[in-house]
């Protein structure tokens with residue numbers, strides 16, 4: 001079928017990873033502002049204090065987006081920038097920054113997509129229990145109401161949470177991300193449940209305070225399971241594995257159905273309820289009604305996957321990667337098939353229009369002697385992945401694709417050591433250089449993906 005005429009070709013970023021503007025701006029601290037100051041936590045002792053200085057350079061960045069021809073831009077709001085204590089007093093300077101960014105995007109014909117939470121938990125709320133405190137659903141809801149009141153006159157598209165798998169798993173289970181805790185399993189299930197309740201409350205509040213009909217979604221992540229062949233049994237093996245519940249408790253958050261079934265179906269998956277029984281908090285009917293507040297679109301971040309076939313014993317078996325398989329700068333496998341089968345399986349199961357809310361690769365890009373940044377690997381990655389996404393459009397309602405990321409940025413515990421952008425950022429001078437991949441993407445957008453065939 002190919003991409004729809006109104007397909008949203010976009011790029012994504014998140015606030016802490018690009019904004020800077022940490023001091024003297026009225027912003028409160030979030031857990032990352034604090035965690036990055038702890039010795040030994042982040043590669044090279046890097047912090048997001050300056051990042052890409054987008055807070056001061058957003059007009060230049062929007063001009064770059066325009067040059068690439070982006071139809072859409074997905075960015076997140078730093079909760080602690082607009083509500084320094086997480087609730088209560090508003091930082092008007094922070095609100096003015098996002099308002100000006102939105103105006104600039106619209107002036108340049110770029111559709112804004114706001115993510116409410118891309119891991120910037122206000123430190124003041126963390127001190128009050130953060131995700132462990134059931135009140136967080138209301139704190140997050142009130143924050144969503146504020147954003148809708150101020151911005152929904154101009155912004156129609158919202159995502160609530162980005163990758164709850166990561167902010168609970170990496171932040172509270174293995175502790176490599178802020179706030180860096182290794183919490184008891186029981187606590188992590190409670191936090192996960194509260195995060196889903198917060199999602200539901202935000203959906204309600206966005207709609208209640210909306211100044212126009214909104215398109216609201218959610219943006220979890222997953223490693224996709226894809227089939228070795230198109231034989232129905234292999235497809236079934238991959239589908240089963242994609243929605244299965246991991247046995248390894250150290251990595252329990254890394255799955256789809258625990259996070260998405262309650263949102264879309266109003267109940268947790270049976271397999272998970274059985275396996276996790278001893279760790280679960282009290283889950284009420286009222287909670288499940290809140291969590292499953294209807295949404296309009298389903299966002300999914302997809303970077304890679306694992307291959308499965310149906311074994312002779314009728315059970316799915318993993319196809320081992322071949323020696324020397326392709327890997328990105330940070331070592332993630334290159335598996336383009338995930339961008340075909342992931343959206344297809346998700347659409348079959350959840351029946352919502354799909355947005356790929358993040359996809360891309362890190363590479364150790366450098367400025368060449370000609371002053372340009374040549375990134376043929378990223379172009380190759382994109383061509384292969386997007387060709388697979390195009391195949392998925394035959395039977396799946398796919399509305400948009402956001403490349404991660406617009407520009408190189410602060411890659412969490414890896415600091416600035418991994419470059420995910422299609423725009424190179426010199427972190428000493430803040431100079432931006434469009435990489436070859438940005439020019440390739442510009443041409444692709446121009447033909448609505450025709451060049452992929």
Ligand code: IFM
Nearest residue numbers: 014163301358404411420
């Ligand atoms: O940079 C991150 C982003 O914040 C969340 N998804 C994965 C990206 C690459 O690691």
